[in-house]
Amino acid sequence: MNEQLLTGTLKINENNHLEIGGMDTAALAAKYGTPLYVYDVAQIRSKCRQFKAAFEKNDFSYQVAYASKAFSVLAIYQLIQEEGCSVDVVSGGELYTALKAGFPAEKIHFHGNNKTVAELTLALENKVGCIIVDNFYEIDLLNALTKERNQRVAVQLRTAPGINAHTHEYITTGQRDSKFGFDLENGQIDQAIQKVLENPLFDLIGVHCHIGSQIFETEAFTHTVDKMIGLLASWRDKYGYTAKVLNLGGGFGIRYTEADEPKEISDIIDAVCQEVVQKTGEYDYPVPEIWIEPGRSIVGDAGITLYETGSEKDIPGIRNYLAVDGGMSDNIRPALYDAAYTAVIANRATEPAEETYSIAGKCCESGDMLIWDIPLPKVNQKDILAVFSTGAYGYSMANNYNRIPRPAVVFVEDGEDALVVKRETYEDLIHLDQLI
Numbered sequence: 001m002n003e004q005l006l007t008g009t010l011k012i013n014e015n016n017h018l019e020i021g022g023m024d025t026a027a028l029a030a031k032y033g034t035p036l037y038v039y040d041v042a043q044i045r046s047k048c049r050q051f052k053a054a055f056e057k058n059d060f061s062y063q064v065a066y067a068s069k070a071f072s073v074l075a076i077y078q079l080i081q082e083e084g085c086s087v088d089v090v091s092g093g094e095l096y097t098a099l100k101a102g103f104p105a106e107k108i109h110f111h112g113n114n115k116t117v118a119e120l121t122l123a124l125e126n127k128v129g130c131i132i133v134d135n136f137y138e139i140d141l142l143n144a145l146t147k148e149r150n151q152r153v154a155v156q157l158r159t160a161p162g163i164n165a166h167t168h169e170y171i172t173t174g175q176r177d178s179k180f181g182f183d184l185e186n187g188q189i190d191q192a193i194q195k196v197l198e199n200p201l202f203d204l205i206g207v208h209c210h211i212g213s214q215i216f217e218t219e220a221f222t223h224t225v226d227k228m229i230g231l232l233a234s235w236r237d238k239y240g241y242t243a244k245v246l247n248l249g250g251g252f253g254i255r256y257t258e259a260d261e262p263k264e265i266s267d268i269i270d271a272v273c274q275e276v277v278q279k280t281g282e283y284d285y286p287v288p289e290i291w292i293e294p295g296r297s298i299v300g301d302a303g304i305t306l307y308e309t310g311s312e313k314d315i316p317g318i319r320n321y322l323a324v325d326g327g328m329s330d331n332i333r334p335a336l337y338d339a340a341y342t343a344v345i346a347n348r349a350t351e352p353a354e355e356t357y358s359i360a361g362k363c364c365e366s367g368d369m370l371i372w373d374i375p376l377p378k379v380n381q382k383d384i385l386a387v388f389s390t391g392a393y394g395y396s397m398a399n400n401y402n403r404i405p406r407p408a409v410v411f412v413e414d415g416e417d418a419l420v421v422k423r424e425t426y427e428d429l430i431h432l433d434q435l436i
């Protein structure tokens, strides 16, 4: 096993078991059952602190807003609050969860490309810190709602900056052909700012962009900085408007497998800050606060999923399928994006690889595969398979296909474990159903 995958508190203990947060994964599987999501709390804290420290080292005003779509449950909002970060939410449901967790409303940023009146009203009623306005329809809705309520609201305008970051085409959101934000090239962003400046109840604090997800190229971020500061300088010239905030979104890549080489958080933030200083200097523009919205890079490699191994189908000369007790119902990313993961037999972690397996889920779908062709020791039934880096967009995209209950989620830290989401029961599955 590649040692690089042992991030955070992951290690192999004296029993040759994978350990996380000081807890033996085989013991966790026995205690809570499988599939089980396990999060290394220290690693989440460390990521938040790395982002913050990088901005502080550069003497920047900033907000690190955890993009909670990556993993949105009560306990994560509590943890993010403890670490002094803000959050970004993209729906009434995420907003509700954050508020229920006691997250301070003024540190919640509300996103979405089709926010409903009910969602905007919930955001206004609770006085969220900022609404990131995505489109003309939303400007009109928010215009009407702020006037009706005579309520001032801080807004940012979301732009599609036309940066084509090198990533999977389905998760690239910053390019021009995108459903998100106002186009930068065709004048729509200028129409948008003019409309926003007309309403005295809008406090336009700045501009937002997000160029995609799982990005490794620092240049994609610095290039975005150039474009955005150019936009802000043009707005100062045309409208006499000076922004307080430049929000660069999220997208910082993590290691899923040995093939991934993510940059250090501090190196990316250093480069971004230097570029901001350089470009604002060129335009003689006041250095804005920089806000970012990391999701994956905060929780992604802090999470692992534990499965129990079950049936095996060996087709000699073709492939050896090894099925686990979960699959696309708890991690849809391989099926959706061809996302690659790697894994280890958690209860025999240092045994040498002897066979090649393809890890299948238990859903009634041929595409329900978690990992193709992974070398592992000879697997027994009821071994524990630990899949690495499942903390982002795993549980949050889990579903009940085939009426498979969603897994439990456990937080571990300093040798203590805490159940933060119960395993769904069959009773939960029919909870909303009604007989005719």
Ligand SMILES: Cc1ncc(COP(=O)(O)O)c(C=O)c1O
Pocket (backbone or CB within 6 Å): 067, 070, 088, 111, 173, 210, 212, 213, 214, 249, 250, 251, 252, 293, 294, 295, 296, 297, 392
């Ligand atoms: C607007 C916005 N901000 C932040 C994120 C978080 O991205 P990531 O999890 O890649 O950091 C996303 C998702 O891609 C997003 O759409």
Ligand SMILES: N[C@@H](CCCC[NH3+])C(=O)O
Pocket (backbone or CB within 6 Å): 069, 171, 173, 213, 333, 392, 393
């Ligand atoms: N859900 C995606 C990322 C989408 C990012 C949200 N804008 C993933 O699993 O990688």
